[in-house]
Amino acid sequence: MPEIAKLDFSAWSCPLPLQDYPNIVMGHGGGGKLSSDLVEHLFLPAFRNEVLENLGDAAVLSPVSGRLAVSTDTFVVQPLFFPGGSIGNLAVNGTVNDLAMSGARPMYLTTGFVLEEGFAIAELARIVQDMAASAQAAGVQIVTGDTKVVEHGHGDGCYINTAGVGAIPDHVQVGPSLVRPDDVILVSGTIADHGVAIMSVREGLEFESAILSDCAALNGLAAAVLEAGGNGIHAMRDPTRGGVGATLHEIAGAANVGMVLEETRLPVRPAVHAACELLGLDPLFVANEGKMIAFVAPEAADAVLVAMRKHPLGADAQSIGWVVAQHPRMLVAQTRIGTNRVVPAQIGEQLPRIC
Amino acid sequence: MPEIAKLDFSAWSCPLPLQDYPNIVMGHGGGGKLSSDLVEHLFLPAFRNEVLENLGDAAVLSPVSGRLAVSTDTFVVQPLFFPGGSIGNLAVNGTVNDLAMSGARPMYLTTGFVLEEGFAIAELARIVQDMAASAQAAGVQIVTGDTKVVEHGHGDGCYINTAGVGAIPDHVQVGPSLVRPDDVILVSGTIADHGVAIMSVREGLEFESAILSDCAALNGLAAAVLEAGGNGIHAMRDPTRGGVGATLHEIAGAANVGMVLEETRLPVRPAVHAACELLGLDPLFVANEGKMIAFVAPEAADAVLVAMRKHPLGADAQSIGWVVAQHPRMLVAQTRIGTNRVVPAQIGEQLPRIC
Numbered sequence: 001m002p003e004i005a006k007l008d009f010s011a012w013s014c015p016l017p018l019q020d021y022p023n024i025v026m027g028h029g030g031g032g033k034l035s036s037d038l039v040e041h042l043f044l045p046a047f048r049n050e051v052l053e054n055l056g057d058a059a060v061l062s063p064v065s066g067r068l069a070v071s072t073d074t075f076v077v078q079p080l081f082f083p084g085g086s087i088g089n090l091a092v093n094g095t096v097n098d099l100a101m102s103g104a105r106p107m108y109l110t111t112g113f114v115l116e117e118g119f120a121i122a123e124l125a126r127i128v129q130d131m132a133a134s135a136q137a138a139g140v141q142i143v144t145g146d147t148k149v150v151e152h153g154h155g156d157g158c159y160i161n162t163a164g165v166g167a168i169p170d171h172v173q174v175g176p177s178l179v180r181p182d183d184v185i186l187v188s189g190t191i192a193d194h195g196v197a198i199m200s201v202r203e204g205l206e207f208e209s210a211i212l213s214d215c216a217a218l219n220g221l222a223a224a225v226l227e228a229g230g231n232g233i234h235a236m237r238d239p240t241r242g243g244v245g246a247t248l249h250e251i252a253g254a255a256n257v258g259m260v261l262e263e264t265r266l267p268v269r270p271a272v273h274a275a276c277e278l279l280g281l282d283p284l285f286v287a288n289e290g291k292m293i294a295f296v297a298p299e300a301a302d303a304v305l306v307a308m309r310k311h312p313l314g315a316d317a318q319s320i321g322w323v324v325a326q327h328p329r330m331l332v333a334q335t336r337i338g339t340n341r342v343v344p345a346q347i348g349e350q351l352p353r354i355c
Numbered sequence: 356m357p358e359i360a361k362l363d364f365s366a367w368s369c370p371l372p373l374q375d376y377p378n379i380v381m382g383h384g385g386g387g388k389l390s391s392d393l394v395e396h397l398f399l400p401a402f403r404n405e406v407l408e409n410l411g412d413a414a415v416l417s418p419v420s421g422r423l424a425v426s427t428d429t430f431v432v433q434p435l436f437f438p439g440g441s442i443g444n445l446a447v448n449g450t451v452n453d454l455a456m457s458g459a460r461p462m463y464l465t466t467g468f469v470l471e472e473g474f475a476i477a478e479l480a481r482i483v484q485d486m487a488a489s490a491q492a493a494g495v496q497i498v499t500g501d502t503k504v505v506e507h508g509h510g511d512g513c514y515i516n517t518a519g520v521g522a523i524p525d526h527v528q529v530g531p532s533l534v535r536p537d538d539v540i541l542v543s544g545t546i547a548d549h550g551v552a553i554m555s556v557r558e559g560l561e562f563e564s565a566i567l568s569d570c571a572a573l574n575g576l577a578a579a580v581l582e583a584g585g586n587g588i589h590a591m592r593d594p595t596r597g598g599v600g601a602t603l604h605e606i607a608g609a610a611n612v613g614m615v616l617e618e619t620r621l622p623v624r625p626a627v628h629a630a631c632e633l634l635g636l637d638p639l640f641v642a643n644e645g646k647m648i649a650f651v652a653p654e655a656a657d658a659v660l661v662a663m664r665k666h667p668l669g670a671d672a673q674s675i676g677w678v679v680a681q682h683p684r685m686l687v688a689q690t691r692i693g694t695n696r697v698v699p700a701q702i703g704e705q706l707p708r709i710c
Contacts, residue, residue: 030596064418073467099413144425145427159503165423175415347387352506
């Protein structure tokens with residue numbers, strides 16, 4: 001994971017108005033002086049950039065060349081802080097990754113906060129600091145935002161929506177419907193780290209080695225994959241909610257193809273594997289926040305795998321299966337004991353509020 | 356207010372999967388089959404367009420010419436349904452209006468739902484229907500979205516974030532910092548309707564004539580204003596949270612100018628005026644959701660006022676004051692009894708969760 005620059009918290013401009021209110025009050029969402037204080041003393045110093053400083057109702061940006069990619073995600077993860085990151089890191093990286101998976105260069109983010117009355121402003125400041133650090137690491141700007149406050153008992157501290165805008169270079173053509181039989185399925189590293197990290201905090205579990213969320217921005221890795229694979233890259237996807245399993249099912253449906261998964265090749269950290277056994281989870285359906293799956297034409301697969309492994313976020317990359325014309329919309333796993341089994345889609349999610 | 360096309364609810368594709376679950380369950384936010392059902396049977400039929408149907412993590416859009424405008428807002432209004440509209444209408448019109456006020460032609464919206472476990476899917480369907488109708492009326496497409504579910508007691512039925520993308524024509528230059536002394540301040544119609552409509556429902560008040568929210572998309576009116584005023588239009592703003600008062604204060608701060616308000620010229624419906632007296636509210640600081648303020652060079656002001664009044668959303672437009680170099684960042688009202696008073700900025704909002 002790339003070194004995320006730490007911001008100097010002590011340098012923040014946080015004078016009396018915010019100190020007068022150690023916790024969020026309804027007025028912070030009212031559009032008056034308290035709202036302005038939050039913007040001026042918290043959001044602006046953290047996210048500082050020319051566009052944001054105009055403080056218009058809309059951010060005005062230079063013309064973008066190429067097709068536009070637009071994405072949104074809301075983050076309701078519990079707990080807000082977990083080993084390896086926070087809701088702030090997730091909120092930035094999640095939308096950066098959705099853009100990157102569409103082949104776009106992520107450029108701008110918007111952010112909308114729903115804060116619960118009574119939420120500690122110090123915690124909000126930590127979250128905002130994490131957002132700023134992740135945005136800086138990913139090379140994107142947070143250009144506009146909005147804050148609403150709801151009464152105590154109608155939220156859970158902090159929910160964050162981000163929406164993102166990126167540009168897709170003319171020569172890039174990727175998408176679920178372009179996936180075709182014989183494509184090789186590559187995963188960029190160990191799976192289920194994020195979900196297990198969250199779950200271990202919730203359940204109060206301690207393992208010999210700490211399990212950290214893999215939360216990271218994938219735009220650099222995606223660019224390396226596109227560079228190495230060219231037109232051989234048919235689709236990219238970050239397997240978040242529902243994990244690798246849900247992603248494979250979704251793409252199989254979109255492209256009307258079947259998929260074969262070599263279960264023994266799925267990279268899973270031993271500690272994560274042990275935790276999944278303990279918690280009764282199938283790592284195939286546990287969320288990731290810093291992994292990508294690429295569907296690659298067979299002739300390009302080796303070069304792409306090499307490129308993935310060269311990138312700091314892809315060191316544990318693996319080829320985990322391939323696409324078939326048979327059994328469309330169905331995922332078949334070759335198991336550890338040499339048999340085949342149909343892997344059904346999950347109805348819901350094993351772990352609620354994972355992102 | 357323009358006639359909003361009604362969708363035929365009975366034509367919706369809502370077969371067993373959703374009927375099995377009359378209320379939202381955690382799994383609807385899990386990214387699995389229940390999530391897909393919600394997308395397939397509720398969101399897609401309502402918002403149907405080519406981009407959305409690709410169901411990628413990001414929406415891929417044609418190149419946009421001109422500068423980009425990007426905006427976001429989260430909506431937490433209570434109640435979800437009120438005289439004159441719903442959170443669905445607000446969520447679309449609010450972001451459309453933010454884009455329009457920056458001089459942009461609104462084009463695309465994203466939407467992020469935070470649903471509370473137990474929320475009735477029939478209510479969600481009404482909200483989604485309202486969003487679709489407002490998007491159609493405003494001429495924008497909802498191109499991508501996200502749904503999260505939080506446990507009962509951690510939400511309030513439904514929160515909606517929308518983010519929007521629009522294009523600003525090259526010749527349009529508007530913004531708070533362009534406002535200068537002698538600019539005329541125009542408002543497009545009666546103020547405080549939205550806030551009083553919400554408040555009358557919350558307080559269980561009944562008036563002789565029903566007070567309706569003014570919730571509407573302002574992009575048509577803004578285009579007419581720009582057409583009539585050309586370079587004489589210096590800034591536009593929709594006075595939502597905090598009302599006309601907060602907007603004037605914000606712009607006075609951004610442009611470092613003073614403002615004079617002719618209190619007697621503020622258009623206020625008699626029923627709204629009576630309700631404000633009863634509730635102890637100052638209509639100057641009560642939210643609007645379908646009104647705009649324009650700061651216009653004096654030589655263009657008459658033509659712009661005429662153009663506003665010709666538009667169905669601007670029939671009650673008024674000139675309400677002007678910009679001065681004196682008393683920068685200060686709002687002075689000429690009162691009904693002929694005196695001047697300084698109008699201070701509000702600390703919070705008179706009415707929480709108004710949008």
